[in-house]
Amino acid sequence: MRIGELAERAGTSTRALRYYESQGLLSAQRSANGHRFYDEDALRVVREIRTLQSIGFALEETRPFVECLRAGNETGDVCPDSVAVYRRKLAEVEAYIGRLEGVRGHLRHRLTELVAPAPLCETTVHLTERRQPCHGTPRVG
Amino acid sequence: MRIGELAERAGTSTRALRYYESQGLLSAQRSANGHRFYDEDALRVVREIRTLQSIGFALEETRPFVECLRAGNETGDVCPDSVAVYRRKLAEVEAYIGRLEGVRGHLRHRLTELVAPAPLCETTVHLTERRQPCHGTPRVG
DNA sequence: GATGGACTTAACGTCCACGTCAAGGTGAAG
DNA sequence: CTTCACCTTGACGTGGACGTTAAGTCCATC
Numbered sequence: 001m002r003i004g005e006l007a008e009r010a011g012t013s014t015r016a017l018r019y020y021e022s023q024g025l026l027s028a029q030r031s032a033n034g035h036r037f038y039d040e041d042a043l044r045v046v047r048e049i050r051t052l053q054s055i056g057f058a059l060e061e062t063r064p065f066v067e068c069l070r071a072g073n074e075t076g077d078v079c080p081d082s083v084a085v086y087r088r089k090l091a092e093v094e095a096y097i098g099r100l101e102g103v104r105g106h107l108r109h110r111l112t113e114l115v116a117p118a119p120l121c122e123t124t125v126h127l128t129e130r131r132q133p134c135h136g137t138p139r140v141g
Numbered sequence: 142m143r144i145g146e147l148a149e150r151a152g153t154s155t156r157a158l159r160y161y162e163s164q165g166l167l168s169a170q171r172s173a174n175g176h177r178f179y180d181e182d183a184l185r186v187v188r189e190i191r192t193l194q195s196i197g198f199a200l201e202e203t204r205p206f207v208e209c210l211r212a213g214n215e216t217g218d219v220c221p222d223s224v225a226v227y228r229r230k231l232a233e234v235e236a237y238i239g240r241l242e243g244v245r246g247h248l249r250h251r252l253t254e255l256v257a258p259a260p261l262c263e264t265t266v267h268l269t270e271r272r273q274p275c276h277g278t279p280r281v282g
Numbered sequence: 283g284a285t286g287g288a289c290t291t292a293a294c295g296t297c298c299a300c301g302t303c304a305a306g307g308t309g310a311a312g
Numbered sequence: 313c314t315t316c317a318c319c320t321t322g323a324c325g326t327g328g329a330c331g332t333t334a335a336g337t338c339c340a341t342c
Binding site: 154156157159160164174175176194199200201 | 328329330331332337338339
């Protein structure tokens, strides 16, 4: 097939495919008129790239998977280098989730604090106009 | 204080401070020789920006907080616009966490599958050289 | 007065994965 | 023949938040 068909079947653009080729991730035969020509294996390569990208892999990180596919394996993730990338990515994702959960907690805390503004100890302080913050609820720094 | 001191006390660079100014987030007095001159409020503004950025806010999203600070509030997050940004950001973060948890599950699944490679039903198939995958463990698409 | 450090503006460079435009070649259909 | 879709290479644009020179000014110190 030619580049347009490959792009369509892989759900991407011809520009992206040429870019992959420039990065050494995709190779093409050339027909007499100079047009690129691809086989079904190329489609699998591009789909592997796209799938990994959608998961959050950088293009460069898909390289081991592509090479694994090219080596004749059924899927791109059965090779040691690919597994290593998987592991690294899993660690990254878990760290990122942890950070985001911290942020989520922070945001939730601030929001509840702002919606129920300044949970002051009015029950204990009736006499002064100037209200005191509750004991044990320090200000956010 | 001058820009170098402000940068150091805020934990950033002079380039960043000039950039904030170009974006209308930070303002400075000028001394006779043309040098920028800042007060303590500027430090609070920059720290507000930096804190929000570290949480994952885009620079533009810090604007309501900065304006809230400038309006004379103790913290930048007590104004309606800031609260709105908080809410939006919380939704974004939660959606992102959800996506990442999906990715984490996918990665974990693939890793365990690759570490215990192809849990084949050898116990049931002894006669053929070509091994069959277990019933109920479909291939990943 | 020379050196050095901090400051000024202007402007180009970085990263990533392409998008987009320009100018032209190729092959089939009408 | 023209038209049209499809292809080619080359090169500049995008976005975000600055980093990094370059060339010059200002002030204090040796």
